[in-house]
Amino acid sequence: MVDHRELFEDVTGALARAGFDTAPGPSRLRIGHRPEGVVVGWSPGDLPPEGVRAAVLGAAATVLRESGLRVAEGDDGDLLVTAAAEAVTVPAADPETVPEQWWG
Numbered sequence: 001m002v003d004h005r006e007l008f009e010d011v012t013g014a015l016a017r018a019g020f021d022t023a024p025g026p027s028r029l030r031i032g033h034r035p036e037g038v039v040v041g042w043s044p045g046d047l048p049p050e051g052v053r054a055a056v057l058g059a060a061a062t063v064l065r066e067s068g069l070r071v072a073e074g075d076d077g078d079l080l081v082t083a084a085a086e087a088v089t090v091p092a093a094d095p096e097t098v099p100e101q102w103w104g
Helices: 005-017 049-066
Strands: 029-034 037-042 069-073 079-083
Touching: 005 029, 005 037, 005 049, 005 069, 005 079, 037 049, 049 069, 049 079
Parallel strands: none
Antiparallel strands: 029 037, 037 079, 069 079
C-alpha cells in the first residue's frame, strides 16, 4: 500500500482548522488511507442519511479544495483526496527574441 502520511496530515489539519471533529475516537467523520490517496466519509448515525451526509461531505470537499487538494467522489459516495499536481510556470517569451513576421 502506498503511504500517504503527509497527505493524511494535510487533510486532517485542513478539516480540523475548519471546525470538523478529526480527533481519534467516536466521531461520525472518517478519514482513512486508500492506495489512491486519502478517503473522507461521514456516517449519519440516527440522522436522516442523504441530505445531512451530502451537506457535510460537500462542506468538507470545499474546505479541501480551498486548501489546494484534489477531491473526487468515490464509488461509495465518500471523498477521495489526492495531492494536487504542482503548477507548471511557463516563462513568457522575451519580445527581443521573437522572430520578425514577414508578410508578402
